[in-house]
Amino acid sequence: MSKNKYLLPIIMITSLFFLWGFAYGLLDVLNKHFQETLNVTKSRSTLLQAAYFGAYFLIALPAGYLMNRYGYKTGIILGLLLYAFGAFLFYPAAEAASFNLFLLALFILASGLTCLETAANPYVTVLGSPETAAHRLNVSQCFNGVGSFMGPIIASFLFFGDSQSNNPESLESVKMVYVIIGIVVLVVAGIFVKTTLPEIKEDELLQQGSRVGKPMLQHSHFTLGVVTQFFYVAAQVGVAALFINYCTDNGVGISNAKAATLLSVALILFTAGRFVGTVAMRYVAAPKLLAAYAFINIILCVVVVLNQAWISVYALLAIFFFMSIMFPTIFALSIKNLGHHTKKASSFLIMSIVGGALVPYFMGLLADHYATSIAFLIPMACFVVVFMYGLKGYQVKNENEITNADKKILSDA
Incomplete structure (x- = not known):
């Protein structure tokens, strides 16, 4: 980020992090x-999560191939257009009061977000020094957190408000929110169409110091990173999806509206954790911080499972703070030194978000058949995987080797 030419692109890309954070906060x-x-x-x-995160699994690779051919900017514009189209589809879904149509609208919206994430996450990591990539991505992800906690604040008022127009039986507020989102996203898409963004080429990635000594899937820090990201996102989505249910079923007399407000507090803690973690990474190595946060969350999940009234609710809130740095840190560590594989590798990492589509359903089954608290055994196990990656799985091996393909890229440059 030391070069001024990267400042405006990073600011613009960071605005996208806010937009998809807001969409997730509503979910x-x-x-x-x-x-x-x-x-x-x-x-x-929880099929809402399945539709939302299932799109990441199905669309990430096509989005990655599109970027390889046409560049980051094309992927961003396509993502914004799909985002807007999916948001507008919420209107007919609400008119028909059709859960299935809502699932379709959410899938299309999330397909747009997949394009945005497949482009924006790696783009931020290559707009500057590889050594500060994890720190830089965490800074951008801070604004994702801001969008995430603003979503529930607005939704708790509109979806669980006390007035006749905002009563829980009405879908009018859902229509209004998503139509406004669609209009805003279209405006942002227009701005990106008119703005020139620097395109980072493969030879530039190599000249920045990245080295690739073997095929992408033979890099253990990358393949383990994909697995870890799957389980991390599964934990994050599952914890958030059943947060309101846990609070209302906990026996401490929390209403839907209050639980939604508490979810906003949880996401504020999530955002605060990103800012604190970003500062902490100046003094503590990213992998060590990742392992420490994961270990703390394992303990907090145990407290949630034990269902000790308000103590467990507070533990549930604290989980969000310590989840904060995990996604961007795992992402940055996983694509470190992958050179010309970076865009394709990013697609696989975005595909791993499908963990958020699959695992929350099983948490829902446990909640339906046993108790909501028992369902939190699943994210506890997921955090164990994150802890192991932060301890050792992140390590890059043979990072100074250069393949013939990379040598050709440099010679052509």
């Missing part, structure tokens, strides 16, 4: 809202 409130307005079970409501 977990919709779970509880649709349980009541559309009369769906807890496990069925």
Whole structure:
């Protein structure tokens, strides 16, 4: 980030982190809202997460190939257009009061977010020195957290408000929120169309110091990173998806509206954790901080499973703080020194977000058949995987080797 030419692109890309954070912040409130307005079970409501994060699995590779051919900017513009289209589809879904149509709209919206994430996450890491990539990505992800906690604040007022127009039986507020989102996203897309962004080429990645000595899938820090990201996102999404249910089922007398407000508090802690973690990385190595945060979350999950009234609710809130740095840190560590594999590797990492589509459903089943608290055994196990990656799995091996393909890129340059 020392070069001024990268400052404006980083600011613009960081705005995208806010936009998809806001979309995600609304998602977990919709779970509880649709349980009541559309009369769906807890496990069925988690199909919202399945549609949302399933799109990441199906669209990430095509998005990566598109960027390889046409560049980061094309992927960003396509992502914004799909985001807007999916948001506008919420209007007919609300008119028809159709849960299935909501799932389709959310899938299209999330397809756009997949394009944005596949482009923006690696783009931020290559706009500057590889040594500060994890720190730089955490800075951008801070604004993702800001969007994430603003979503539930707005949703808790509109979806669980006390007025007649905002009563829990109404889907009018859902239509209004997503139409406004669609309009804003279209405006942002227009700005990106008119703005010139620097395109980082493969030869530039090599000249920045990245080296690739073997095929992408033979880099253990990358393959283990994909597995770790799968389980981390599974934990994050599962914890957030059942947050409101846990609070209302806990026996301490928390209403839906208060639980949604607490979710906003949790996401504020998540955002604060990103800022604190970003500063901490100036003094503590990113892998060590990742391992420490994961270990703390394992302990907190045990407290949540034990269901000790408000103590467990506070532990649930604290989990968000210590999840904060995990996604960007795992992402940056996984693509470190991958050279011309960076864009493709990013697609695989975004695909791993499918953990958020699959695992919360099983948490919903446990909540339906046993208790919501028992479901948190699953994220506890997921954090064990993150802890192991932070201890050792992140290590880059043979990073100074250069393949013939890379030599050709440098010679052509």
